[in-house]
Amino acid sequence: MNQLYYMRKIILCMLAVFTTLQAAAQAQAPADNKNQRYFDINKNIDIFNSVLRELDMFYVDSVEVNNLVQNSIRNMLTRLDPYTEYYAEENMEDLQFMTTGEYAGIGAIISYNNGQVVINEPHEGLPADKAGLKAGDAILEIDGKDMRKSTVKEVSDKLKGTPGTSLELTIRRPGEKKDRTLKIVREKIEVDPITYSGVTDDKIGYLHFGSFTTRSADRVKKTVQDLKEKGATSLIMDLRGNGGGILDEAVDVVNLFVPKGEEIVSTKGKVKQWDRTYLTRNQPLDEIIPIVVLIDTGSASASEIVAGGLQDLDRAVIVGNRSFGKGLVQTPRDLPYGGNIKITTSKYYIPSGRCIQALDYSHRNPDGSVARVPDSLTNVFKTRNGREVRDGGGITPDITIPQPAGGTIAYYLMADNVIFDYVTEWTQQHKEIAPPHQFRLSESDYEAFKEFVKNRDFEYDQLSERSLQQLKSMMEFEGYMDVAKEEFAALEAKLHANLDRDLELFKEDITSMIESEIVQRFYYKKGVLLHQLSDDKVYDKAVEVLRNAEMYRSILRPLPAKVPPTAEIKEKPENQYSWESKKVERWNGGKMFLV
Numbered sequence: 001m002n003q004l005y006y007m008r009k010i011i012l013c014m015l016a017v018f019t020t021l022q023a024a025a026q027a028q029a030p031a032d033n034k035n036q037r038y039f040d041i042n043k044n045i046d047i048f049n050s051v052l053r054e055l056d057m058f059y060v061d062s063v064e065v066n067n068l069v070q071n072s073i074r075n076m077l078t079r080l081d082p083y084t085e086y087y088a089e090e091n092m093e094d095l096q097f098m099t100t101g102e103y104a105g106i107g108a109i110i111s112y113n114n115g116q117v118v119i120n121e122p123h124e125g126l127p128a129d130k131a132g133l134k135a136g137d138a139i140l141e142i143d144g145k146d147m148r149k150s151t152v153k154e155v156s157d158k159l160k161g162t163p164g165t166s167l168e169l170t171i172r173r174p175g176e177k178k179d180r181t182l183k184i185v186r187e188k189i190e191v192d193p194i195t196y197s198g199v200t201d202d203k204i205g206y207l208h209f210g211s212f213t214t215r216s217a218d219r220v221k222k223t224v225q226d227l228k229e230k231g232a233t234s235l236i237m238d239l240r241g242n243g244g245g246i247l248d249e250a251v252d253v254v255n256l257f258v259p260k261g262e263e264i265v266s267t268k269g270k271v272k273q274w275d276r277t278y279l280t281r282n283q284p285l286d287e288i289i290p291i292v293v294l295i296d297t298g299s300a301s302a303s304e305i306v307a308g309g310l311q312d313l314d315r316a317v318i319v320g321n322r323s324f325g326k327g328l329v330q331t332p333r334d335l336p337y338g339g340n341i342k343i344t345t346s347k348y349y350i351p352s353g354r355c356i357q358a359l360d361y362s363h364r365n366p367d368g369s370v371a372r373v374p375d376s377l378t379n380v381f382k383t384r385n386g387r388e389v390r391d392g393g394g395i396t397p398d399i400t401i402p403q404p405a406g407g408t409i410a411y412y413l414m415a416d417n418v419i420f421d422y423v424t425e426w427t428q429q430h431k432e433i434a435p436p437h438q439f440r441l442s443e444s445d446y447e448a449f450k451e452f453v454k455n456r457d458f459e460y461d462q463l464s465e466r467s468l469q470q471l472k473s474m475m476e477f478e479g480y481m482d483v484a485k486e487e488f489a490a491l492e493a494k495l496h497a498n499l500d501r502d503l504e505l506f507k508e509d510i511t512s513m514i515e516s517e518i519v520q521r522f523y524y525k526k527g528v529l530l531h532q533l534s535d536d537k538v539y540d541k542a543v544e545v546l547r548n549a550e551m552y553r554s555i556l557r558p559l560p561a562k563v564p565p566t567a568e569i570k571e572k573p574e575n576q577y578s579w580e581s582k583k584v585e586r587w588n589g590g591k592m593f594l595v
Helices: 002-058 065-077 089-100 152-159 216-229 247-255 302-312 408-415 418-429 443-455 463-478 485-495 499-505 507-533 537-547 549-556 566-571
Strands: 085-087 102-105 108-113 116-122 138-142 166-172 180-185 187-190 194-199 204-209 234-238 263-269 276-279 291-295 317-320 328-334 340-349 380-382 388-390
Touching (some): 002 065, 085 089, 138 152, 302 317, 443 507
Parallel strands (some): 204 234, 291 317
Antiparallel strands (some): 102 187
């Protein structure tokens, strides 16, 4: 009996020891992996340092260490995603401008054109505009220093400076033989996130919101209040072309229209302590006013949080085209010697629980490219009212207005500054134009533009023609060229670049670009927006929806296929969308933002 008892005791002890050893081994495995990872990191840092040192000591030519290292860092980051970026100390102003929308300078966009740096666009009411600078003015000297062979960045650095300081700018205006010298006083420049706002005769308030920079939600709030005071009873929020910005600002914009305590977005990443749930913190400005949000492929990140949040909560009708699909959050991290790295640290999820990230950068194709998530692989989620929405691929509008595809010739006419140079000449002959919403380019002006293009010996690359040549090589390699020779020749003739044909074929797109460039010279960005709204199918559909209360209601609250019994409805929680009991993680580090 005693012998059996002791045998049982020994077996139990052995089982306990085995279990302990197994648990220790399992705990040791992650530790070993972690140690191996630290070893690999330190090993590669040592290798990089050694390579750099050997190059500096023995390479046949002198090595520019800063450029070499910074380019190496940037090349390394390109293997991750486009949003993880390194900023050296001298580029920190770019990061600051992205987050705040503020800088100190003359208030103009400059670009490189015809071998020189020129004023591309002076902003209305800012120093460059007040000094009389015009688009097309070539920058020759700044404070007596020759800038004729300088890069855009070198000129930009010279134009920026401490607010209140002055500079002397020598320019050459197209069509003039004598140079001009202007004195300009630098100012603190803050780009207004609201491009334009106004109220229609139908009492529809409209605002175009350009970027989610610091305090931009307050600017939106004030704009909406002003529109309501002017009689607006419904609202169009135009987020087309808005590439995003600070995440908190997006939450605060949604908060203007939904109650306090609603979950708008949550973030999840590798560092669990940084995961956060963002709730609305304030009492809303207006929970009832009908809203239509306009989006397009240029609407990204913070714009998608606003559009997606309002869609998931059935608070607004979304009109336009599918948004970009950026569901990633970046966090800035300080680096030694005044630098900074903006790292993608998490994905974000909007109220229905979906993440709208369109590209999976961790799984690339063999050629390094990244494909969009096919619609067939996306998942269905439900809005508050039970409408179906999908993840993985941006925000799909409730009403989609197809965008006609333009020709590549229009892109190259703009990229090669052909339209810019034509408009510069055109504005020298026209001192005023019709109001933005009425201005149209005449037929004679378009004919003059066609002659201008031909005199420039303009050439452009057609993707279809390039692809056709690749197809030809493949057909010859596989032996199909002889059997399809006539069909290929016919297709080649149709797709061959033909300037006269394409200037007529894509006349509508090209004319629209020319008109926008002309209007901008006389009425700035606000004028361009008004001009485009005068013939805008997306805007017209938004107006139609807001004019028709039944249409608006039916989109947000579609009739259910089967209405459940009243008793069943009463049994459900009164507010199934109350997240107040959820734990909200607070992170006191650097502010997260999206770009």
